[in-house]
Amino acid sequence: MSKIITLNSNNVKKSLETRELLHKKLVEVGFNVDYEYNPQAELIISIGGDGCFLQTVRDYNIPNIPLVGINTGHLGFFPDISPDNIDSFIKSYLEKDYIIQELPLIQTKVITSKGSCDIFGINEAVIKGDNSRTIHLKLNINNKHVQNFSGDGLIVSTSAGSTAYNYAVGGSIVDTSLNVIQVAPISPINTNAYRCFTSSIICSHDSLVNICPECEFENSTLVVVDGLQYNFNEIDNIRLSISDRKIKLLRTSSYEFWSRVCEKFL
Ligand code: NAP
Ligand code: MN
Secondary structure (H helix, E strand, C coil), X not given: CCCEEEEEECCCHHHHHHXXXXXXXXXXXXXXXXXXXXXXCCEEEEEECHHHHHHHHHHCCCCCCXXXXXXXXXXXXCCCECHHHHHHHHHHHHCCCEEEEEEXXXXXXXXXXXXXXXXXXXXXXXXXXXXXXXXXXXXXXCCEEEEEEEEEEEEEECCHHHHCHHHHCCCCCCCCCCCEEEEEEEEECCCCCCXXXXXXXXXXXXXXXXXXXXXXXXXXXXEEECCEEEECCCEEEEXXXXXXXXXXXXXXXXXXXXXXXXXXXX
16 A cells, blocks of 8 residues: 655645645655545645644644645745755655654643633744733743733743744744743833833743733633634633643754754844
């Protein structure tokens, strides 16, 4: 029986062209190709940018199957392969010349008066107010009250997400080989009325970060995970932690975190 590879692309012309070309080349070397999630597949290839990669993981319900990205997008921090290097990618894949990077997910447990809901993310969970309002949140870490936050919101990110929204608000870039949780404030207010930390803080991977909206915000707090917004009513508190669930990201054997950072950011 032939081995199966699943291809998932966004609808950008370059991605669709790349998908067609890749399909042809994979069939030539003996693979079966699917455009939908197939639990029998040995590899999932996402064709697009980071957004498409995040969407693939979401659409396929956090697959256990290794993923690799071909970057036809803008930045492409997750997708490792350029569309110009498809041939060398297929060759390395067949020769098993690659590494698998395991990326732990951030779990966001939203507790409301009606029950609880778990959302898993690769980059981050953002807790913010609706309608561009200032939000007031109580921040606890490991059951210790750290601070009352006032401002636009808090970003709770994984190391893999440290280069995304976290970095844009002045958070630190963290090597993905370190498994930590980073909490970064978005436009924190620092006046005689409100005080909160102005830098991001970094906690160990086994920390429990608890964010509790002050009572008038229990119906107007937004939870945005990897760019997708979730609305809840009567939020009591939001618990964030590093989950046991991981994705397996296939990287070329030359992949090195800091070279990637220089290439993409500096
Ligand atoms: P998007 O608006 O296209 O994303 C904004 C940018 O973030 C894109 O250039 C995207 O890369 C890049 N990106 C995503 N994950 C990254 C990572 N781990 N490291 C470095 N850059 C990364 O929306 P999207 O593509 O659906 O991505 C969702 C993410 O956007 C969220 O998880 C959040 O981190 C980020 N975001 C950033 C800001 C900000 O910087 N002010 C605001 C909202 C959301 P591609 O161009 O390859 O897609
Ligand atoms: Mn994008």
